[in-house]
Amino acid sequence: MNDKTSRRDALKCLGMGAGTLFTLSSGVFGAVDLAEAATRGNVGAPLFVQISDSHIGFNKDANPDVTGTLKESIAMVNTLPVQPGFAIHTGDITHLSTAEQFDTAQQILSTLKTSELHAVPGEHDVTDGPGTEFFNRFGKASGGRGYYSFDSQGVHFVALVNVMNFKAGGLGALGDDQLTWLKNDLASRPASQPIVVFAHMPLWTIYEPWGWGTAEALDIAQMLRRFGSVIVLNGHIHQIVQKTEGNITFHTARSTAYPQPQAGVGPGPGPLKVPAGDLGKMLGISSISINRAGKLALTDKTLA
Amino acid sequence: MKFRILALPLLALLAAAPAFADATVTIKNFDYSPMDVTIKAGDTVTWKNLDGEPHTVVSVDGAFRSKALDENDSYSFKFDKPGTYKYICSIHPQMKATITVQ
Numbered sequence: 001m002n003d004k005t006s007r008r009d010a011l012k013c014l015g016m017g018a019g020t021l022f023t024l025s026s027g028v029f030g031a032v033d034l035a036e037a038a039t040r041g042n043v044g045a046p047l048f049v050q051i052s053d054s055h056i057g058f059n060k061d062a063n064p065d066v067t068g069t070l071k072e073s074i075a076m077v078n079t080l081p082v083q084p085g086f087a088i089h090t091g092d093i094t095h096l097s098t099a100e101q102f103d104t105a106q107q108i109l110s111t112l113k114t115s116e117l118h119a120v121p122g123e124h125d126v127t128d129g130p131g132t133e134f135f136n137r138f139g140k141a142s143g144g145r146g147y148y149s150f151d152s153q154g155v156h157f158v159a160l161v162n163v164m165n166f167k168a169g170g171l172g173a174l175g176d177d178q179l180t181w182l183k184n185d186l187a188s189r190p191a192s193q194p195i196v197v198f199a200h201m202p203l204w205t206i207y208e209p210w211g212w213g214t215a216e217a218l219d220i221a222q223m224l225r226r227f228g229s230v231i232v233l234n235g236h237i238h239q240i241v242q243k244t245e246g247n248i249t250f251h252t253a254r255s256t257a258y259p260q261p262q263a264g265v266g267p268g269p270g271p272l273k274v275p276a277g278d279l280g281k282m283l284g285i286s287s288i289s290i291n292r293a294g295k296l297a298l299t300d301k302t303l304a
Numbered sequence: 305m306k307f308r309i310l311a312l313p314l315l316a317l318l319a320a321a322p323a324f325a326d327a328t329v330t331i332k333n334f335d336y337s338p339m340d341v342t343i344k345a346g347d348t349v350t351w352k353n354l355d356g357e358p359h360t361v362v363s364v365d366g367a368f369r370s371k372a373l374d375e376n377d378s379y380s381f382k383f384d385k386p387g388t389y390k391y392i393c394s395i396h397p398q399m400k401a402t403i404t405v406q
Contacts, residue, residue: 060356060375061356062356095358095372095374096358096371096372096374097372123394123395124358124372124395127358127360127371127372127394127395128371129362129369129394166392166394166397167364167397168364168390168392168397168400169392169397169398169400170397171397209398210396210398211396211397211398267333267334267335268333268334268355268357268396269334269357269396270334270355270356270357271356271357
């Protein structure tokens with residue numbers, strides 16, 4: 001089964017530590033060790049970096065210093081030889097959606113050298129229901145509704161919100177209005193344009209009993225199928241899982257705060273306590289670049 | 305008869321306590337326990353989260369909604385109207401349970 005393969009691959013990535021470069025060529029992803037890729041010199045300027053699941057306000061055993069690890073993650077971005085055009089945060093910026101936690105997070109995120117930040121909410125950011133704190137701070141780009149699109153260096157970016165209005169026992173959901181908006185947004189794009197879609201919860205089904213998926217996953221995949229180069233990014237599960245379906249690569253990011261168990265291991269998707277020396281190997285960011293061949297390439301970097 | 309005589313002073317004592325819950329639901333290991341609670345109209349239910357992960361108590365039909373409950377946080381709601389109230393955790397919607405008010 002695909003999921004099992006993905007999890008095995010994810011473990012392989014975790015074990016590599018230094019990072020793995022995924023190159024997209026004719027719709028097929030190939031994994032190359034980062035050190036090897038660097039010597040080949042074909043890694044282009046980073047288009048953007050992905051930061052996820054910072055959970056500012058969390059203070060339990062799994063990581064008593066989440067502000068420290070977010071700062072380390074940002075330092076890692078700031079020391080990249082070429083600064084990315086912008087950063088995205090794929091949600092769970094805060095742990096409990098309080099104004100104080102958002103203030104702390106924004107202070108730290110403002111130290112990014114790249115000044116542009118695009119953020120989508122995680123369910124931890126909207127526990128008040130309407131997500132007032134989140135949208136007051138990050139909702140301007142979308143007129144307060146959260147989902148929007150923009151273009152950068154020829155790539156079309158789509159930010160989606162799948163953490164509002166959960167149904168009992170359900171997965172993440174876009175809802176009818178957003179799904180219609182997405183269909184219209186993508187309709188006018190040429191199939192040759194590279195597409196990057198990002199949201200907080202997986203936009204594909206990873207593990208339904210824990211809600212690791214999105215109700216409209218099949219509709220979304222159908223809309224993206226005609227494009228030649230697509231990357232779909234999310235956070236939420238605090239570990240890397242990846243799969244490729246035709247020209248679409250689905251990739252989940254590590255957290256900057258704490259790891260979570262693999263799907264179905266233990267009672268639920270809560271913080272996973274690991275030996276202190278191992279934590280940095282399980283936290284990190286992702287960097288997406290366009291290589292010299294004009295293809296999207298994805299690199300994961302860990303804190304340690 | 306004996307039981308009634310004993311119960312009356314006990315009830316009077318409990319009613320005087322300010323935050324008395326007629327039923328308590330604990331949240332542990334991503335489950336509400338008990339999952340089905342039956343109370344009388346006017347009764348109060350208190351939820352307490354014992355998980356290290358925050359949870360919420362959110363009525364499916366919008367009748368009540370807690371803020372995010374961190375470990376050992378509690379939330380109470382007084383049910384005045386009879387009915388069946390389904391609720392979920394808005395952070396982990398796989399968690400669901402029911403309050404029945406008679």
